[in-house]
Amino acid sequence: MNTVLKARSFADLKPLRRALQEAAAQQAERERQRREAERRARAERHLFQDAVGAVQPLRARPERHWPAPVPPEPQPVQRTLDEARVLRESLSDEFDVSTLLDVDDQLSFRRPGIGQDVTRRLRAGHWSLQRQLDLHGLRTDEAREALGEFIRLAHRTGLRCVRIVHGKGLGSPGKTPVLKGRVQGWLVQKKEVLAFVQARPADGGAGALVVLLAPSQRGA
Structure with a gap:
C-alpha cells in the first residue's frame, strides 16, 4: 500500500524523501524476487532438457495386428476307442x-x-x-x-x-x-x-x- 504524505515545509521533505526511498527499495526487492522466481521456474522446466541435451521424437511405427490363435483340432476320442474295439474283435487268436x-x-x-x-x-x-x-x-x-x-x-x-x-x-x-x-x-x-x-x-x-x-x- 502506497503512503501519501503531504509536506507543509522544507523540514517535512526529509521524512517524505526517506519514505519514498524505502518504498522504492521495497518495490525493487519485490521485482528482484519475482525475477528470481521466474528464473527458478524456467530452470526447473528445462532441467531434463539441459541434462540430456537435444532430443528427437521417435518415429511412429505401424501397428501390428497378431493373428488370433488357432484352436487345436478336436481329438476323435470316441473314434479311437471304436477303432481299438474293432481291432480287438477283428484279429482272432483262433485263426x-x-x-x-x-x-x-x-x-x-x-x-x-x-x-x-x-x-x-x-x-x-x-x-x-x-x-x-x-x-x-x-x-x-x-x-x-x-x-x-x-x-x-x-x-x-x-x-x-x-x-x-x-x-x-x-x-x-x-x-x-x-x-x-x-x-x-x-x-x-x-x-x-x-x-x-x-x-x-x-x-x-x-x-x-x-x-x-x-x-x-x-x-x-
Missing part, C-alpha cells in the same frame, strides 16, 4: 494260418493274386524297411492291439515295407515261440497286408517278419 502259408525253407505268406516274385523280392530286400514294431515283453492281448494299430497307421501314412519283431520265443516256457504264430495269424487277417516273409539274418532272422503293405491313397 488257422497254416493253410495259407507257403511252406518252403522259410515260411511266407502272399495274398491271392500276388505272385511268388513278390515274396522273393521281399525276402531279397527289394523294398527298404521304413518302420518297425517290437513286440518283446508284451502280453498277447497287448501285442495284438499294438500290431493292429501299427499296421493301420503305417498303411494310412503310405508306408509299404515294415518289420515286425516278435522274438524267437527263447524266453517262453518250453522255449516255444508262441507269439510268432499269433503274429502270422493276425497279419493274414489284416487286409492291408499283401505279403510277409521271415526276415533275413541281418534283420532279425527267425525272430522277425518283413511285411509288404498295399499302397494307400496317400502313398499312391
